[in-house]
Amino acid sequence: MKLKIYYDGHCPLCVQEMRSLQGKNTANAIYFVDINRLDFSELYPHIDVDKAKAILHGEDDAGNLMYGLDVTYRAWSLVGEKWRVAPLRWPIIRSGADKAYLMFAKHRFKISRWLTGQERLDCSACADLNKSE
Incomplete structure (x- = not known):
């Protein structure tokens, strides 16, 4: 794994994007973690759930945290589709x-x-996006 994404499994658009990523995650470079898991705080005490609900969180293998569109850029890069989001990281566009x-x-x-x-979405509609846990 090269990236953990801490996403909001109650958000339909968030889940839709994570499913799109998972469909392309053939090398299992991304691990998906729903911040609404009952055991989330126990398993990931270093992630503040309230902050993760405000902005997408990601973590690399070295434990470095990233946020927002930096997570999105890293994820789509790992599945070989950086072109989808690359303009969002260009200096002239990044801030906006x-x-x-x-x-x-x-x-x-x-x-x-x-x-x-x-x-x-309620938890019954949420599905584990990882192939194995």
């Missing part, structure tokens, strides 16, 4: 993209409802 991401993250449930018809 990060601000837009924070607005998206803050309003993701409303946006999910508009785009998918579902505001939140």
Whole structure:
């Protein structure tokens, strides 16, 4: 594994993106962790759940944390599709993209409802995205 992604499994759009990544994660370079797991705080005490609900968190093998679009960029790079998000890290676009991401993250449930018809998923709708745990 090269990246752990701590994502909000109650967010339909977040889960949709994680499933897209998992479908391309043939080398198992990414490990997906739903921050809503009952044992999350016990297993990952170094991740503040409230902060992880506000912004996507990721962690590399060395234990370095990354956030927001840096996680997205790293994940899509690991599955060989960096081109999907590369412009979001270009210096001229980066700052605006990060601000837009924070607005998206803050309003993701409303946006999910508009785009998918579902505001939140309950845990029974969440699935373990990892092939084996």
